[in-house]
Amino acid sequence: MWWSNGINTTGRWLFKVSLGWLTWELTGSPAWLGIVAFADTFPMVIMTIVAGAWADRFGSLRMMRLSQTLVVLGGLLTAILALTGSLNIYGIVILSVIVGTGEAITIPPRMSFIHHLVPRDDLSAAIALNSATYNLARFLGPALFGGLFQIVDLPVIIVFAAGMFLVFFVGLFFQKPEEREQAAERPTKIIHELIEGFRYAYTHTGIFFLLFLLSVTAMLIRPYLDLAPGIADQIFEMGAEGLSILLSATGLGAMIGGIWLARRGKTDGLTKVFTWSLLISALAMLLFLTSGNIWVGAILIGIVGMAIVAGSITSQTLIQNTVEQKVRGRIIGITAVLSWGLPAVGAAMMGWIAEFLGFSVTLAIGAGLTALLWLWGHNTGIRLAPTLENGAISEASKSSAEVRR
Numbered sequence: 001m002w003w004s005n006g007i008n009t010t011g012r013w014l015f016k017v018s019l020g021w022l023t024w025e026l027t028g029s030p031a032w033l034g035i036v037a038f039a040d041t042f043p044m045v046i047m048t049i050v051a052g053a054w055a056d057r058f059g060s061l062r063m064m065r066l067s068q069t070l071v072v073l074g075g076l077l078t079a080i081l082a083l084t085g086s087l088n089i090y091g092i093v094i095l096s097v098i099v100g101t102g103e104a105i106t107i108p109p110r111m112s113f114i115h116h117l118v119p120r121d122d123l124s125a126a127i128a129l130n131s132a133t134y135n136l137a138r139f140l141g142p143a144l145f146g147g148l149f150q151i152v153d154l155p156v157i158i159v160f161a162a163g164m165f166l167v168f169f170v171g172l173f174f175q176k177p178e179e180r181e182q183a184a185e186r187p188t189k190i191i192h193e194l195i196e197g198f199r200y201a202y203t204h205t206g207i208f209f210l211l212f213l214l215s216v217t218a219m220l221i222r223p224y225l226d227l228a229p230g231i232a233d234q235i236f237e238m239g240a241e242g243l244s245i246l247l248s249a250t251g252l253g254a255m256i257g258g259i260w261l262a263r264r265g266k267t268d269g270l271t272k273v274f275t276w277s278l279l280i281s282a283l284a285m286l287l288f289l290t291s292g293n294i295w296v297g298a299i300l301i302g303i304v305g306m307a308i309v310a311g312s313i314t315s316q317t318l319i320q321n322t323v324e325q326k327v328r329g330r331i332i333g334i335t336a337v338l339s340w341g342l343p344a345v346g347a348a349m350m351g352w353i354a355e356f357l358g359f360s361v362t363l364a365i366g367a368g369l370t371a372l373l374w375l376w377g378h379n380t381g382i383r384l385a386p387t388l389e390n391g392a393i394s395e396a397s398k399s400s401a402e403v404r405r
Helices: 002-027 030-041 043-058 060-083 089-112 120-149 154-174 190-203 205-220 228-235 240-264 270-289 294-322 325-357 359-390 393-397
Strands: none
Touching: 002 030, 002 060, 002 089, 002 120, 002 154, 002 228, 002 240, 030 089, 030 228, 030 325, 043 060, 043 089, 043 190, 043 325, 060 089, 060 154, 089 325, 120 154, 120 240, 120 294, 190 205, 190 325, 205 270, 205 294, 205 325, 205 359, 228 240, 228 359, 240 294, 270 294, 270 359, 294 325, 294 359, 325 359
């Protein structure tokens, strides 16, 4: 499961970067970069939550097999159109929606399936290792793009990425289904289950706190990943090489953060790591925008990547440590929406603003707002740490109004 997913995720980043660069070549527009990023990631806002309920009802492995079929078919169709020279900007948007939808449905069952593979004592380390693998792929994907771009045409790179999707798809058929897939389907309606999941997330003081701050990072910091082709070209005056450097540095920094948390292994102190990650990412982003040098910028954007993944891993671990089993898939679905879906909204918004203000001013505003929100988050996190780190379910009945105070 681990190595096949790692290959798939590397291919996913290679695919994403390739389509991003093709978009920039075709349009030269920050707005179109935001639109393509939105098309790729926005399905997570809708489908991930539903997929969490489906995973709770039908089982994680079954859902992964079905959703990865969609990813593989979308990747192959993109590759065929690219090879025949028929892939235009509208085709890129449509195919990004298709592949993004398949990926969105995969995320909650894939994260839930970790519980089937490892004992509870190893859960924190397993989640961190999974995230470290994701971020290693985020480093390898752009780096592979930069290397392949020098020797083969862009359509060939897209074909290569689509082929990597097949590895994970085939690997899923070597996994044993979790016990839940053997149980009879529950008679309750999906809509009712979704409402129950949202109510649980909203009324659980600690989980609501984590989800709110995840939304901040997703909207105000993470969109730089989807705007990276324009950032490399306009801010640093470099093309595909600059794009590869920035995205590889981001992935490398994120991988380091993931490995550190995987080795750390324990939940004690994770709330503090989570809140400090907001401030570190905001300050590093501000310094990145004023660096003026691609290599200095690469170091700083690597710190941003490390802080973002630290926040993502710690929030996932704390949520899974606290949430009740019966709603785990749905809460993971909501978490995935905020972690991966909202950046699509942020990218579309920031891409549009950047048309008027430029990349530097737009990203600086987002980083500044994040730093201000950290002032509230830091103090609140200190108060909620015992609940989140000890997995106290009793806090679920408390109103989220306490957090807002």
